[in-house]
Amino acid sequence: xxxxxxxxxxxxxxxxxxxxxxxxxxxxxxxxxxxxxxxxxxxxxxxxxxxxxxxxxxxxxxxxxxxxxxxxxxxxxxxxxxxxxxxxxxxxxxxxxxxxxxxxxxxxxxxxxxxxxxxxxxxxxxxxxxxxxxxxxxxxxxxxxxxxxxxxxxxxxxxxxxxxxxxxxxxxxxxxxxxxxxxxxxxxxxxxxxxxxxxxxxxxxxxxxxxxxxxxxxxxxxxxxxxxxxxxxxxxxxxxxxxxxxxxxxxx
Amino acid sequence: xxxxxxxxxxxxxxxxxxxxxxxxxxxxxxxxxxxxxxxxxxxxxxxxxxxxxxxxxxxxxxxxxxxxxxxxxxxxxxxxxxxxxxxxxxxxxxxxxxxxxxxxxxxxxxxxxxxxxxxxxxxxxxxxxxxxxxxxxxxxxxxxxxxxxxxxxxxxxxxxxxxxxxxxxxxxxxxxxxxxxxxxxxxxxxxxxxxxxxxxxxxxxxxxxxxxxxxxxxxxxxxxxxxxxxxxxxxxxxxxxxxxxxxxxxxxxxxxxxxxxxxxxxxxxxxxxxxxxxxxxxxxxxxxxxxxxxxxxxxxxxxxxxxxxxxxxxxxxxxxxxxxxxxxxxxxxxxxxxxxxxxxxx
Numbered sequence: 001x002x003x004x005x006x007x008x009x010x011x012x013x014x015x016x017x018x019x020x021x022x023x024x025x026x027x028x029x030x031x032x033x034x035x036x037x038x039x040x041x042x043x044x045x046x047x048x049x050x051x052x053x054x055x056x057x058x059x060x061x062x063x064x065x066x067x068x069x070x071x072x073x074x075x076x077x078x079x080x081x082x083x084x085x086x087x088x089x090x091x092x093x094x095x096x097x098x099x100x101x102x103x104x105x106x107x108x109x110x111x112x113x114x115x116x117x118x119x120x121x122x123x124x125x126x127x128x129x130x131x132x133x134x135x136x137x138x139x140x141x142x143x144x145x146x147x148x149x150x151x152x153x154x155x156x157x158x159x160x161x162x163x164x165x166x167x168x169x170x171x172x173x174x175x176x177x178x179x180x181x182x183x184x185x186x187x188x189x190x191x192x193x194x195x196x197x198x199x200x201x202x203x204x205x206x207x208x209x210x211x212x213x214x215x216x217x218x219x220x221x222x223x224x225x226x227x228x229x230x231x232x233x234x235x236x237x238x239x240x241x242x243x244x245x246x247x248x249x250x251x252x
Numbered sequence: 253x254x255x256x257x258x259x260x261x262x263x264x265x266x267x268x269x270x271x272x273x274x275x276x277x278x279x280x281x282x283x284x285x286x287x288x289x290x291x292x293x294x295x296x297x298x299x300x301x302x303x304x305x306x307x308x309x310x311x312x313x314x315x316x317x318x319x320x321x322x323x324x325x326x327x328x329x330x331x332x333x334x335x336x337x338x339x340x341x342x343x344x345x346x347x348x349x350x351x352x353x354x355x356x357x358x359x360x361x362x363x364x365x366x367x368x369x370x371x372x373x374x375x376x377x378x379x380x381x382x383x384x385x386x387x388x389x390x391x392x393x394x395x396x397x398x399x400x401x402x403x404x405x406x407x408x409x410x411x412x413x414x415x416x417x418x419x420x421x422x423x424x425x426x427x428x429x430x431x432x433x434x435x436x437x438x439x440x441x442x443x444x445x446x447x448x449x450x451x452x453x454x455x456x457x458x459x460x461x462x463x464x465x466x467x468x469x470x471x472x473x474x475x476x477x478x479x480x481x482x483x484x485x486x487x488x489x490x491x492x493x494x495x496x497x498x499x500x501x502x503x504x505x506x507x508x509x510x511x512x513x514x515x516x517x518x519x520x521x522x523x524x525x526x527x528x529x530x531x532x533x534x535x536x537x538x539x540x541x542x543x544x545x546x547x548x549x550x551x552x553x554x555x556x557x558x559x560x561x562x563x564x565x566x567x568x569x570x571x572x573x574x575x576x577x578x579x580x581x582x583x584x585x586x587x588x589x590x591x592x593x594x595x596x597x598x
Contacts, residue, residue, distance in 0.1 A: 152318070
């Protein structure tokens with residue numbers, strides 16, 4: 001019920017936004033080649049689908065995001081878990097990762113362009129980097145926040161370190177990991193877009209640069225819409241899982 | 253041979269601590285906050301490092317990690333596993349031991365029935381009330397059939413009604429399962445109510461051990477020193493009244509006290525924190541008097557107020573939140589009430 005009313009509200013909001021946009025553009029205060037009406041954006045959108053260009057490029061970008069994000073999340077989780085267990089590794093990695101985590105992934109693209117070349121590996125690596133670091137960071141700093149007494153009680157009940165990690169720490173970190181995943185899911189799309197814009201000959205990011213060179217504002221706008229919708233859908237997916245876990249525990 | 257023996261246990265808090273606990277005994281460790289009570293429990297559980305030796309039934313356990321000491325530990329914040337249902341919380345220790353599904357179920361059910369929490373089995377800890385969480389934490393510690401149950405301030409976060417219930421349950425558990433317990437508290441009444449013996453702890457050491465009465469007789473200065481002053485009044489018996497009560501006379505002050513089966517005594521002891529002050533006439537008329545404030549002092553976070561009741565001097569302690577400094581004027585008058593159960597005759 002709650003979910004449904006949320007969706008209705010969202011649709012109403014989007015509709016009024018589109019209507020306002022249409023009216024504003026039709027008034028022709030700004031020339032329409034600079035600020036096309038919403039209907040023109042929709043037409044462009046439909047045409048791109050019709051030309052098969054959009055679907056192909058969307059699938060390419062989707063694959064890059066999913067693969068890069070999946071690999072990055074797995075790497076972050078793995079590194080985070082072993083760092084929790086070995087304090088020496090944690091002391092070594094944590095400061096490095098804290099430092100790396102402030103680098104915007106976009107700034108790495110030129111470097112990676114030189115190191116790996118302008119090929120499929122580039123967007124994958126960029127996305128992977130930008131998702132693994134925050135997840136590692138969240139696992140390790142989250143583990144520090146977990147009540148130490150909970151871990152101690154688990155020990156007195158007979159659990160060795162490995163079992164404490166598996167039974168107590170990781171499950172408790174799940175909401176935290178999911179909320180990191182949620183933030184990074186949107187970030188993965190944005191990062192992939194930029195990598196494609198700068199260095200690739202395919203994907204949505206490439207399409208947007210291509211549209212820019214032909215001054216096709218409607219298509220640029222259509223692509224921006226697709227990007228934001230994809231980010232949103234991806235984030236919502238993780239948010240729903242996170243909320244479900246927290247609700248089950250009675251935390252929300 | 254003691255069930256548990258600590259010899260010269262020393263670490264960053266504990267200082268050459270010695271202590272013996274007998275089989276099936278409940279020892280209440282009593283001390284101010286910061287005395288090292290929690291650290292003592294953690295040392296026994298193997299959760300903090302220490303030098304010296306801890307023995308169970310004569311065998312040193314110093315080299316055993318916490319998971320092999322087989323002790324039940326209930327920390328002050330209870331530390332229930334938030335991601336597990338009540339039943340899984342309780343079953344955890346048995347699952348690790350690799351017991352069969354059936355025997356886990358049976359054992360968990362037995363403990364849940366003992367603590368009357370069977371109806372909570374599918375709930376998650378965050379949805380439970382304070383008393384329910386307390387029971388679940390105790391059940392989780394008991395289910396592994398521990399050689400010793402360590403309880404850290406188990407009643408401190410509960411209201412009075414729940415305190416009574418849980419302490420009754422702890423007594424029932426001791427009777428039914430014969431578990432030895434070490435029970436940490438900063439409250440004399442709790443220590444007195446549950447402990448067979450009280451071990452007074454201060455600054456990382458055990459400084460006195462005995463029953464409450466023994467401590468009052470022999471170690472009064474210690475109790476007064478680390479907790480709050482105790483009033484000791486010379487008195488004589490006026491008459492015995494039914495239901496085990498006596499009327500005693502201390503100077504010009506007449507008190508009603510519980511005789512505890514004694515017929516001869518020469519003094520009464522009243523802990524100063526049980527001399528209750530108010531500015532309105534108390535509703536309970538037994539042991540209620542009008543008094544004059546002779547002196548007010550602030551010690552740590554306590555007022556120490558000296559009163560004159562019919563010419564007899566009494567000390568009362570109250571937390572600073574209780575009164576406004578301007579209310580406690582020297583020379584001002586105030587009502588005093590002393591509940592019967594806190595008066596001990598010796």
